[in-house]
Amino acid sequence: MNSTQNPTPLLDAVQSPADLKALKVKDLEALAGEIRRTIIETVAETGGHLAPSLGVVELAIALHYVFEAPRDKIIWDVGHQAYAHKLLTGRKDRFHTLRQHGGISGFPKREESPYDTFTTGHSSTSISAGLGISTAKSLRGEDCKVIAVIGDGSMTAGMAFEGLNQAGHTEKDLIVVLNDNAMSIAPNVGAFSSFLSRKMTGRRFVNLKKDLENFIRSLPGVGENILNLVRKSEDSFITFFTPGMLFEAFKFKYVGPIRGHRLPELIETFRNVGHLEGPVLVHVLTRKGKGYEPAEKDPAHYHGVGCFEVTTGCPPPPREKPIPSYTEIFGETMVDLAEKFEHLFAITAAMPEGTGLSHFAERWPERFLDVGIAEQHAVTFAAGLATEGYRPVVAIYSTFLQRAFDQIIHDVCLPNLPVVFAIDRGGLVGEDGPTHHGLFDLSYLRSLPNMVVMAPADEDELRHMLYTAIHHPGPIALRYPRGKGLGVDLETDYRRLEIGKAKVLREGKDLVMIALGSLVRPALEAARRLEEDAISASVINCRFVKPLDSRLCDLAQGAGRVLVLEENTRQGGLGGAVLELFNDSGVEGVRVRRVALPDRFIEHGPVSILRAKYGMDTEGVLREARNLWGKKEG
DSSP states (O other), rough: OOOTTSHHHHHTSSHHHHHHTSSSSHHHHHHHHHHHHHHHHHHHHBBBBBHHHTTTHHHHHHHHHHHOOTTTEESSSSSSHHHHHHHTTTTTTGGGTTTTTOOSSOOOOOOTTTTTTTTTOOSSSSHHHHHHHHHHHHHTTTTEEEEEETTGGGGHHHHHHHHHHHHHHHHHOOEEEESSSSOOHHHHHHHHHHHHHHHSSSSHHHHHHHHHHHHHHHHHHTHHHHHHHHHHHHHHHHHHHOHHHHHHHHHEEEEEEEEOOOOOHHHHHHHHHHOOOEEEEEEEETTTTOOOOOHHOOOOTTSSSSOOTTTTOOOOOOOOOOOOOOHHHHHHHHHHHHHOTTOOOOOSOOTTTTTTHHHHHOGGGEEEEEEOOOOOHHHHHHHHHHHHTEEEEEEEHHHHHGGGGIIIIIIITTTTTEEEEEEEEEEEOOOOOOTBBBBBBHHHHHHHHOOEOOSSHHHHHHHHHHHHHTSSSSSSEEEEOOOOOOOOOOOOOOOOOOOOEEEEOOSSSSEEEEEEEGHHHHHHHHHHHHHHOOOOOEEEOOEESSSSSSSSHHHHHSSSEEEEEEEETTTTSHHHHHHHHHHHHHHHHHEEEEEEOOSSSHHHHHSSHHHHHOOSHHHHHHHHHHHHHHHHOO
């Protein structure tokens, strides 16, 4: 299936929302079909967030059909559902480059388009950002609408409710669209509520309501009392038939639920709420994966996928025996360790599959909790468990753990509680780009008192580190990369590693390579090739970023040249820790070079391309080692 077999004449004609508005409403259904087909075919080739984007095609069309972007500001929470938005805003010709190096981002990005109001990739920020934008517009006296589109999953985060609370308090103009693809509502209730909300927000009804309020208010002595009674009656009537009581409590006008795949209903509703003043919440019911049967049947699996065959929904058959990923090894180890240790408890933040904990959740449901998109709560909840003798393992992607930094400090490290942080996706993650690269964890974690930080060189060492972690009496973090392991054999028994002790993998007299995690294997390969230049290099699997092995000082002093290798930002990472160790220990006369990522946000693209570009592969390590030795390459 490709675009030549399935032409998209309507979509081809839409180079901006202005072109969209030229279409008749009856043509929009056909356009939605063309958009879905384009998304499916493209993601089959590039990978990406398929199910979320398929679920909001009509919603994206309706928003751009009614509102005047980019003058009106549309904010997509998280942003992984914004593919239709990109196609409607002039990026159809580049859509085949989605998530590719040098291509368009898989998320909204302000530098990419004036229609991308807010750069995002983490959840639950849209309401706060939208309120900030609306406040700025109000201060400047600008007349425009601000629309924040947020999913029901993102509403599990406290930040979303903080935004709702402030928006209701300030009473600024803000339209929040709740994209609900999980709540179950009976069809008759949904249809009636949809009809009720659309009629009660129509321009004529709103004008009549205002005139009636003014008349009642003018009645001498009793006007305000009568008006308050009418308002209470109206609120009770609306909330009786709709699930809007919560949002009404935040002083939002609640509209919905609206069927999210009925374009006429969406368009009418958005036109009506565009006339309302103050904060409004439009509740839209959608189906994740809409229009592609495999994604509709298993939206969790198709939330984010690699390449697949369109006809079957299956990935292409592997050319060789697949190697388990670090995530899979972590999940299997957690299940195994839970059999041996009844005090083990697993926690994740809306990512049971992504963190490899699905089997743990099935086997030990009473010792597992998915807290939703609430990383702060996850960490403090774990701290509470730890005070009662449990060993909580908090499995969160590196980039998302950043959201709970204060809780790590205040609730875990300060009281020195035995909480284990299993940090998936440490380092470069690839096509999801700068919002998802885990480049800062070594820096922000090693600065904390009581925290131990380690990273495995392979998947077997991951198992031993996890075993070590659940026996450690204080806070401890292990970070590991995305993707498959190295294919090493797994030892039958577990070993407790000595905290802070590095492992010498290769001895040499000319220079020392201190490598961590994903850089250990490139360091070994580079050392073997350096022999061709008659350079003898030691390779150290550092294992621990904190505490560091004091033996590194003697090794460095003996060789006189040290190359530190890490897949982390240069500021505050392993290289900085080694330099601090040398300085504090009085090491002198040693030349040190660092292979780390530069002080900027790294673009999206395949991990192999990014590692080569930033010197994280064997060739990059070899180049830096030769330069350190003095044999510079041209």
